[in-house]
Amino acid sequence: MAVKSSRRRQRLQASATEQALLELNETLEARVLERTRALAEANLQLQREILERARAEEALRHGQKMEAVGQLTGGIAHDFNNMLTGIIASLDLMKRFIAAGRIGEVERFADAAVASAHRAAALTNRLLTFSRRQSLDRKPLDPNQLVNSLQTLFSSSKGAHIDLSLELGHNIWPVNTDTGQLESALLNLMINARDAMPEGGTLVIKTANQYLDARELSTLEAIDSGDYVMLQVSDTGTGMTPQVLAKAFDPFFTTKPVGQGTGLGLSMIYGFAQQSGGHVSISSQSGSGTCVRLYLPRYHSPEGKTQA
Numbered sequence: 001m002a003v004k005s006s007r008r009r010q011r012l013q014a015s016a017t018e019q020a021l022l023e024l025n026e027t028l029e030a031r032v033l034e035r036t037r038a039l040a041e042a043n044l045q046l047q048r049e050i051l052e053r054a055r056a057e058e059a060l061r062h063g064q065k066m067e068a069v070g071q072l073t074g075g076i077a078h079d080f081n082n083m084l085t086g087i088i089a090s091l092d093l094m095k096r097f098i099a100a101g102r103i104g105e106v107e108r109f110a111d112a113a114v115a116s117a118h119r120a121a122a123l124t125n126r127l128l129t130f131s132r133r134q135s136l137d138r139k140p141l142d143p144n145q146l147v148n149s150l151q152t153l154f155s156s157s158k159g160a161h162i163d164l165s166l167e168l169g170h171n172i173w174p175v176n177t178d179t180g181q182l183e184s185a186l187l188n189l190m191i192n193a194r195d196a197m198p199e200g201g202t203l204v205i206k207t208a209n210q211y212l213d214a215r216e217l218s219t220l221e222a223i224d225s226g227d228y229v230m231l232q233v234s235d236t237g238t239g240m241t242p243q244v245l246a247k248a249f250d251p252f253f254t255t256k257p258v259g260q261g262t263g264l265g266l267s268m269i270y271g272f273a274q275q276s277g278g279h280v281s282i283s284s285q286s287g288s289g290t291c292v293r294l295y296l297p298r299y300h301s302p303e304g305k306t307q308a
């Protein structure tokens with residue numbers, strides 16, 4: 001009898017445990033389901049937020065682009081208008097003088113029209129360089145030789161109040177680039193430096209061989225590690241405020257009076273550096289001068305390679 005009841009107890013206990021396990025199993029399933037639903041909901045919410053942020057960023061980028069395009073078109077239209085006015089007015093005067101039989105006096109108007117047309121052509125050239133559509137007429141050249149030839153040109157136009165000094169490195173590597181574009185870039189930098197030193201000062205042009213490590217450079221545009229020739233133009237002039245510095249490369253950004261600045265010098269240099277596989281950087285402080293560094297990739301001549 002006692003054996004019977006203890007067996008029954010055991011059976012009862014077993015079924016209770018079974019029941020409890022079953023229940024646990026059921027609620028577990030429900031809990032897992034519940035948790036999965038919550039996670040899915042959170043995930044969906046996250047996805048929505050990511051999408052929303054991407055949309056906001058895209059809108060901001062688009063806004064900035066449109067602003068830049070507006071600035072660009074406005075600037076070009078303004079400049080071209082000035083040049084066309086010069087051409088049209090000169091042609092108009094020529095017509096009137098011819099009608100009045102004063103043929104001998106026509107030439108100066110023709111000259112003025114041609115000068116204006118040339119300025120317009122130079123502007124389109126700079127724009128093409130900036131938009132990187134201008135093909136570079138590359139050839140190997142010695143940077144020091146180019147700087148030397150520019151020195152003669154620049155010395156005559158810089159004015160006595162500015163001291164020009166050259167610090168040309170030894171055994172500077174050759175570069176493979178467009179001579180005309182590089183000349184124009186350096187001249188632009190020299191003129192910027194001159195404009196920044198109305199009271200006088202020192203302009204230094206320096207060349208050096210330099211290895212650039214891409215991992216150490218925090219540039220906006222990607223740059224390859226390797227050997228570069230650095231061409232540096234520095235001045236002891238007015239320098240730039242952080243606000244001016246931030247916009248200095250923008251096309252048509254100028255702080256100079258109308259007729260004196262086009263705001264295309266640095267943007268053209270930027271485009272040229274990009275197209276050459278190089279890099280350009282500016283450091284400047286208000287009141288203590290500016291230093292612009294242009295890096296062009298070292299040229300390895302085919303003969304040099306086979307010898308090495």
Ligand code: ADP
Pocket residue numbers: 188192193196235237238239240244248249253254255256260261262263264265266267289290
């Ligand atoms: P621009 O010379 O026609 O104004 P740039 O593109 O050459 O156009 O230069 C843009 C602006 O950057 C200048 O108007 C000036 O404010 C500033 N800047 C450029 N170079 C220098 C410099 N060496 N020192 C001080 N400011 C400079």
Ligand code: MG
Pocket residue numbers: 188191192263264265266
């Ligand atoms: Mg300039």
